[in-house]
Amino acid sequence: MLNVSDLVVSYGQSQAIHGVSFEARKNETVAVMGRNGMGKTTLFKALMGVLPTKSGQVQIDGADISKEESYRRVAKGVAYVPQGRMIFPTLTVQENLETGLENAKVKEIPEDIYAMFPVLFDMRKRKGGNLSGGQQQQLAIGRALVTNPKVLLLDEPTEGIQPSIIKDIAKALNDIRKLREITIVVSEQVLSFALEVADRMFVIEGGRFVHEAARADIDPARIKQYLSV
Amino acid sequence: MTASELWNIVLMQGFAGLSLFSVLLLMGLGLAIIFGQMGVINMAHGEFMTIGAYTIFLISSLVETYAPGLMPYYFLIAIGVAFVLAFGAGWLAEWALIRHLYKRPLDTLLATWGLSLGMQQTFRSIFGAKEVSPTLPEWLMGSWSPAEGLDIPINGMFVMALTLLVTGGVFLMLYRSRWGLRVRATVANRTMANAIGINTRKTDRMTFAIGCGIAGVAGAAFTTIGSTGPTSGSLYIVDAFLVVTFGGAASLFGTVASAFGIAQAQSITEFFLNGSMAKVITLLAIVTILMIRPQGLFALKVRR
Numbered sequence: 001m002l003n004v005s006d007l008v009v010s011y012g013q014s015q016a017i018h019g020v021s022f023e024a025r026k027n028e029t030v031a032v033m034g035r036n037g038m039g040k041t042t043l044f045k046a047l048m049g050v051l052p053t054k055s056g057q058v059q060i061d062g063a064d065i066s067k068e069e070s071y072r073r074v075a076k077g078v079a080y081v082p083q084g085r086m087i088f089p090t091l092t093v094q095e096n097l098e099t100g101l102e103n104a105k106v107k108e109i110p111e112d113i114y115a116m117f118p119v120l121f122d123m124r125k126r127k128g129g130n131l132s133g134g135q136q137q138q139l140a141i142g143r144a145l146v147t148n149p150k151v152l153l154l155d156e157p158t159e160g161i162q163p164s165i166i167k168d169i170a171k172a173l174n175d176i177r178k179l180r181e182i183t184i185v186v187s188e189q190v191l192s193f194a195l196e197v198a199d200r201m202f203v204i205e206g207g208r209f210v211h212e213a214a215r216a217d218i219d220p221a222r223i224k225q226y227l228s229v
Numbered sequence: 230m231t232a233s234e235l236w237n238i239v240l241m242q243g244f245a246g247l248s249l250f251s252v253l254l255l256m257g258l259g260l261a262i263i264f265g266q267m268g269v270i271n272m273a274h275g276e277f278m279t280i281g282a283y284t285i286f287l288i289s290s291l292v293e294t295y296a297p298g299l300m301p302y303y304f305l306i307a308i309g310v311a312f313v314l315a316f317g318a319g320w321l322a323e324w325a326l327i328r329h330l331y332k333r334p335l336d337t338l339l340a341t342w343g344l345s346l347g348m349q350q351t352f353r354s355i356f357g358a359k360e361v362s363p364t365l366p367e368w369l370m371g372s373w374s375p376a377e378g379l380d381i382p383i384n385g386m387f388v389m390a391l392t393l394l395v396t397g398g399v400f401l402m403l404y405r406s407r408w409g410l411r412v413r414a415t416v417a418n419r420t421m422a423n424a425i426g427i428n429t430r431k432t433d434r435m436t437f438a439i440g441c442g443i444a445g446v447a448g449a450a451f452t453t454i455g456s457t458g459p460t461s462g463s464l465y466i467v468d469a470f471l472v473v474t475f476g477g478a479a480s481l482f483g484t485v486a487s488a489f490g491i492a493q494a495q496s497i498t499e500f501f502l503n504g505s506m507a508k509v510i511t512l513l514a515i516v517t518i519l520m521i522r523p524q525g526l527f528a529l530k531v532r533r
Binding site: 048049050069070071074075079080082086088089090091095098099100102103107143144147 | 407410411413414416417418420421422423424425426427428429
């Protein structure tokens with residue numbers, strides 16, 4: 001579904017991602033693990049087109065999208081939940097969700113979004129900026145799902161969220177994959193969360209993938225070592 | 230001077246303030262949505278207003294020559310044409326000039342100023358340096374006197390009504406239409422709006438054009454209370470900027486309130502003192518208030 005080959009991303013002269021290649025299949029959750037500053041967010045921004053790709057390819061269903069602007073990528077089936085959530089604080093919860101309907105034929109929020117996150121329905125008239133961090137995270141995920149994606153990118157969804165809601169988010173991600181059979185790519189530092197959702201795990205270090213393991217072969221101790229400071 | 234005469238003067242002067250308020254508000258609205266959406270300070274905004282004013286003049290001359298029977302009706306249609314022409318000019322300006330300068334705010338300031346000078350000269354070459362006035366339909370003339378010594382001009386009331394209509398329309402568009410949702414999302418977070426599927430560049434162009442179109446309507450309204458010259462628009466641009474800054478750049482309610490405050494302060498002090506003193510007092514008051522509240526009158530309170 002998502003096919004990344006030799007992706008190189010740089011900020012001006014300094015290269016941050018040095019030729020990353022990986023593949024994520026339909027109905028599969030892939031976790032990208034790594035410490036701060038190892039290139040997780042840069043990688044995700046490049047996949048979404050927020051940062052320009054220097055070389056390499058990003059393919060969705062075989063079509064290269066690496067030269068497209070972000071909004072074109074959304075139309076082609078990529079959705080993005082950025083680090084720090086980035087919901088629209090001045091818009092109501094309902095309006096936040098509606099922004100994702102740009103390519104939809106019927107401009108109405110699908111019911112299953114509210115079913116998945118009932119708190120969003122209760123808060124739908126409130127300004128997004130007045131929600132708690134966990135609620136904002138659910139809103140950001142809901143907003144991304146409204147675009148009806150084939151590939152859902154989540155950049156550190158557990159950052160700054162209270163533990164009980166982290167569990168809810170893990171459950172939501174598993175439900176989403178089960179219901180919609182989409183590809184989910186998530187970046188993480190919290191190993192327990194990643195173990196709950198991921199079918200495969202990559203470790204990124206210094207802008208390169210240094211380790212890969214399928215769910216059955218994941219060695220938590222080894223991954224922990226990569227994550228320790 | 231008796232008390233009732235003084236009261237009548239206050240009322241009439243207050244109403245003159247309302248006409249000024251209308252033009253300022255229409256100008257300020259356009260400026261505010263353009264500045265809010267893309268951070269562009271449009272120095273040429275006054276000239277888009279002038280486009281609207283000349284449109285009214287042109288259509289009035291044409292109708293007077295070729296179809297005098299339509300004189301009572303042309304004005305309403307001409308307002309629509311003024312919007313469309315200013316909208317088109319704005320669209321073109323955004324496409325040809327502004328969109329190349331989005332990441333350089335100082336350059337847009339210079340470029341739109343240059344555009345403003347160019348447009349002024351174009352008006353001068355086409356219509357001449359002399360001020361012109363359209364022939365207004367009969368029903369816009371005269372005044373309404375509800376009491377002895379109290380005259381409320383009809384054109385002023387018309388301008389007010391037009392302003393209310395346009396302002397209401399802008400609010401409705403911003404809060405109920407898909408375009409409005411795109412604009413508000415882009416204002417809140419441009420990168421994220423793009424990453425959720427909104428074509429932000431198309432939204433920019435549409436917003437710029439709509440802002441200019443509203444300036445065109447302001448120009449149309451302006452012809453009923455003053456005569457049009459090549460530099461008419463630039464006379465209002467400073468006050469319009471003042472309205473936007475004072476009201477708080479992110480808030481349309483603020484724009485309305487500050488346009489009202491500035492216009493009334495100006496108009497009422499103008500009667501008792503002279504024009505320049507009125508300006509000095511208004512400016513002093515605004516500067517003082519902005520020192521205490523740098524974010525402007527109204528600012529949204531949310532967790533960001």
